[in-house]
Amino acid sequence: MSASGFPAEGFAAPQRRRLVTEIPGPRSRELAARRAAALPAGLTSSAGIYAAAAGGGVIVDVDGNCMIDLGSGIAVTTVGNSAPHVVARAADQLEAFTHTCFLATPYELYIEVAETLNRLTPGDHEKRTALFNTGSEAVENAVKYARAATCRPAVIVFDHAFHGRSLLTMTMTAKDRPYKHGFGPFAPEVYRAPMAYPYRWPSGPDNCAAEALGRLADLIDVQLGADAIACVVVEPIQGEGGFIVPADGFLRGVEQLCRDRGILLVADEVQAGIARTGRWFASEHEGIVPDLVVTAKGLAGGLPLAAVTGRADVMDAAHPGGIGGTYSGNPVACAAALGVFDEITSNNLLERARDIGDLLTRELREITAGTDVIGQIRGRGAMIAAELVLPGTTEPHRDAPARIARHCQDNGVLVLTAGTFGNVLRFLPPLSISDELLRDALGVLAGAFATL
Structure with a gap:
């Protein structure tokens, strides 16, 4: 069993981060080309990968890459993708x-x-x-x-x-x-x-x-x-x-x-x-x-x-x-x-949401100690955000979230951005995610901040 109480395996998607191609991989790039020819330009997607399977805390793309999901389809698959x-x-x-x-x-x-x-x-x-x-x-x-x-x-x-x-x-x-x-x-x-x-x-x-x-x-x-x-x-x-x-x-x-x-x-x-x-x-x-x-x-x-x-x-x-x-x-x-x-x-997911929020907040505070661009960490339960600012100010850091999200995606973690000024990273993991996956994802996130 994982630390969340869900089985470590048993989902359609293997519960680990694993990259087997560059991101996006060749099959995702092929689909992106087909998309460009078939869909209107105003219909955009934040991630460059295309999903093939999902469950627990992982999305598997069409190239076989296993990505840790910190977005839940923008808070839609809260109980987990394809929950039993x-x-x-x-x-x-x-x-x-x-x-x-x-x-x-x-x-x-x-x-x-x-x-x-x-x-x-x-x-x-x-x-x-x-x-x-x-x-x-x-x-x-x-x-x-x-x-x-x-x-x-x-x-x-x-x-x-x-x-x-x-x-x-x-x-x-x-x-x-x-x-x-x-x-x-x-x-x-x-x-x-x-x-x-x-x-x-x-x-x-x-x-x-x-x-x-x-x-x-x-x-x-x-x-x-x-x-x-x-x-x-x-x-x-x-x-x-x-x-x-x-x-x-x-x-x-x-x-x-x-x-x-x-x-x-x-x-x-x-x-x-x-x-x-x-x-x-x-x-x-x-x-x-x-x-x-x-x-x-x-x-x-x-x-x-x-x-x-x-x-x-x-x-x-x-x-x-x-x-x-x-x-x-x-x-x-x-x-x-x-x-x-x-x-x-x-599955007592109300308590699980609170536990995820505690873990996210604790790990984000550790990241904050090593960077000068996180102005505030806020949220409740498994709905947590970090507002990014220019060092030494409260001015919105408008390009940092996109750079961090790109680094995370390149390394197998999917995160979302938000905010009126586009300067917020938001975390909406499925409540079926394990603590192990969360910590792994936050380690990648810490590496992203180190690149700024």
Whole structure:
């Protein structure tokens, strides 16, 4: 057994780092050439390798290279790639039927997923859940529910936020390139408030929460008027923005502002939810109870599924036929989600996420002692980031993450970058990864920093 409690072997991918060709190898380069001829230029990928198999903490490429996976498909394969419960549930459902459209001929699996999310999301109030295909779609539908329930148009979001690539969610997203540039005009009635970002708050982290809440209150009460605002949408930990953990007390203050003014609070848990941070939902770390919770990514172990779970009176406000989609709540994806819940409970993955976070943070602090470009290490559970800065400053080091990621990939480790300024390394390992693989990967990472 590995230190994680998972078997060291038994996955489709051998649980070790092994390079047999240069990176990318000849077969990956061949596929890249075919891709260039068949796919549009705007559809990019961070890694130059092409996957052939994956499991545990490893991705095997088409050339036979075994790469340690610290990205989980951007937090999607949280319970591990092709996790046993997920595969078994999905395979059984594939044999039964692949699709009927829940709007036409419903099925029990959808109801089971909804019942589970109603039970697991924060708060003991009566809830309802609707299923969708992607995080963007779910966020957009959360706003639809909020507008229907309040009869108000406006939506407040935050600096550094990422909510998706559809018209509304692209508008809600803060960063221009690559997400918004050239794709306007954007949706109306979306307004932006400062995020309580302790590392970069102008007057320092001690003042961050109070001052950010003051500016949010000003936006609500002075600039917009509370009676015009349907909802405030916030990521309890910002994902693409750079794993920003809001200053202590900020989210509780946002919740109270919303409660006092009859505004609905929407928690976008697309990246941080479903056991990633060591709790079922990142909102739990702050003790907040959102009116609506959005989940996706890790919900179905790699199959497309997303959800909006919320207060029954809010979710019931949309008129019949106003919500839904042809593929929403596909039965195979629902079966996979039930497998994800099984994996988390049977393998104690909430505790495993916390252990991974402790190991990552401890090893990153050791790396920090030998370099002057790590400004801050932050995150929760198996959602950890390092923000890189120019030596002796807090200025973003914009080219260092790409250089480090390239060194890691050349040596068999896959890492992701993030951040409004492109200066953040983020670590999202699958919870099925072993401690041995993690330490090996972090040794490669330390070597990458030594090259800067």
